[in-house]
Amino acid sequence: MKNYCRDVACIVPTVFNNILLQKGLVIKSTGSRYRVLYGEGKIIDCTIKGKFRVRELRTTNPVAVGDNIIFEFEKSNTSGIITEVLDRKNYILRRSSNLSKEAQIIAANIDQVFLMITIIYPETPVEFIDRFLVTAEAYRVPAFIIINKTDIYGDEETSRMTNLISMYSKIGYGCFRLSVKNGSGIDTLKEKMKDRISLISGNSGVGKSTFLNLLNPSLRLKTEEISDYHKQGKHVTTFPEMHQMPFGGFIIDTPGIKGFGVVDLERNEIYHFFPEIFRISKDCRFYNCLHVDEPDCAVRAAVESLQIDPLRYRSYINIIEDENRKYR
Numbered sequence: 145m146k147n148y149c150r151d152v153a154c155i156v157p158t159v160f161n162n163i164l165l166q167k168g169l170v171i172k173s174t175g176s177r178y179r180v181l182y183g184e185g186k187i188i189d190c191t192i193k194g195k196f197r198v199r200e201l202r203t204t205n206p207v208a209v210g211d212n213i214i215f216e217f218e219k220s221n222t223s224g225i226i227t228e229v230l231d232r233k234n235y236i237l238r239r240s241s242n243l244s245k246e247a248q249i250i251a252a253n254i255d256q257v258f259l260m261i262t263i264i265y266p267e268t269p270v271e272f273i274d275r276f277l278v279t280a281e282a283y284r285v286p287a288f289i290i291i292n293k294t295d296i297y298g299d300e301e302t303s304r305m306t307n308l309i310s311m312y313s314k315i316g317y318g319c320f321r322l323s324v325k326n327g328s329g330i331d332t333l334k335e336k337m338k339d340r341i342s343l344i345s346g347n348s349g350v351g352k353s354t355f356l357n358l359l360n361p362s363l364r365l366k367t368e369e370i371s372d373y374h375k376q377g378k379h380v381t382t383f384p385e386m387h388q389m390p391f392g393g394f395i396i397d398t399p400g401i402k403g404f405g406v407v408d409l410e411r412n413e414i415y416h417f418f419p420e421i422f423r424i425s426k427d428c429r430f431y432n433c434l435h436v437d438e439p440d441c442a443v444r445a446a447v448e449s450l451q452i453d454p455l456r457y458r459s460y461i462n463i464i465e466d467e468n469r470k471y472r
């Protein structure tokens with residue numbers, strides 16, 4: 145039991161105006177109630193008092209998992225009131241709904257994000273991976289790819305996996321092969337996640353819950369959740385949960401959350417979030433080149449010569465076109 149609010153001295157409570165103020169870490173949120181970890185592994189349920197706002201941002205939830213907060217005990221001492229949210233090092237958002245300008249904070253103070261994918265059962269499209277990576281880049285959170293279910297891959301799937309790993313490693317994204325089923329690759333990931341706050345995402349069915357259960361058997365998360373599937377498309381408000389790991393650190397699970405919308409991603413800066421495209425874009429003739437049909441575009445030349453993978457370029461174009469649609 146250590147390291148759970150790293151920068152915050154959780155252990156030492158302060159007395160201010162005769163009120164005992166305590167620092168804590170939000171590990172679960174249901175929208176109005178928050179589960180807070182404080183002291184040496186103690187847990188208390190809290191509500192909030194006052195208004196907490198993220199500057200220049202309309203959020204539907206003032207407090208999210210991963211937040212470091214200050215709370216005071218209610219008279220009974222069995223529950224608490226959050227009075228302050230400490231500065232966030234980062235946070236990940238999604239739009240509350242397609243039409244809304246309001247955003248939900250999914251989680252705060254994340255050290256790293258992992259996208260779990262599978263080559264088959266289900267197949268994860270490259271564009272889905274790229275949208276995730278773009279979001280991580282926009283938030284400046286280090287991103288990694290976990291390829292699960294390696295136990296069922298034959299020659300063809302293994303070769304597709306190897307190609308993906310080679311494509312993403314070349315760009316600079318760390319990739320991990322995993323079989324939750326036979327345990328291969330698990331120790332490397334434990335080492336990577338130890339003492340950090342990690343967020344895991346991925347399509348339904350890739351094995352996230354099974355993975356978390358293996359890392360922390362006391363979680364007993366439901367696997368093969370059909371309900372997740374039915375939630376897709378509907379805007380059901382789900383709140384992610386932060387799970388404590390016995391080897392140190394936390395993993396945030398995002399059930400029912402399909403994608404993280406980057407609020408107000410500018411169309412002309414999307415290529416900044418494709419590191420290999422961004423690097424080459426410096427050689428384009430026009431400083432404001434979008435790499436679509438401009439003359440003397442270094443990016444398109446690099447796609448022709450396969451220096452940039454055409455699959456990645458296609459993801460880029462599709463994301464741009466989506467943004468175009470929004471502005472029409």
Ligand SMILES: Nc1nc2c(ncn2[C@@H]2O[C@H](COP(=O)(O)OP(=O)(O)O)[C@@H](O)[C@H]2O)c(=O)[nH]1
Binds near residue numbers: 322372
């Ligand atoms: N063959 C194989 N099946 C797996 C592996 N990991 C998970 N599964 C299976 O994949 C299905 C979906 O797993 P689940 O953890 O519910 O996926 P989630 O939707 O991402 O949480 C379950 O039937 C798991 O038993 C693996 O490494 N190999």
Ligand SMILES: [Mg+2]
Binds near residue numbers: 352366369
């Ligand atoms: Mg699940």
Ligand SMILES: [Zn+2]
Binds near residue numbers: 433
């Ligand atoms: Zn260009």
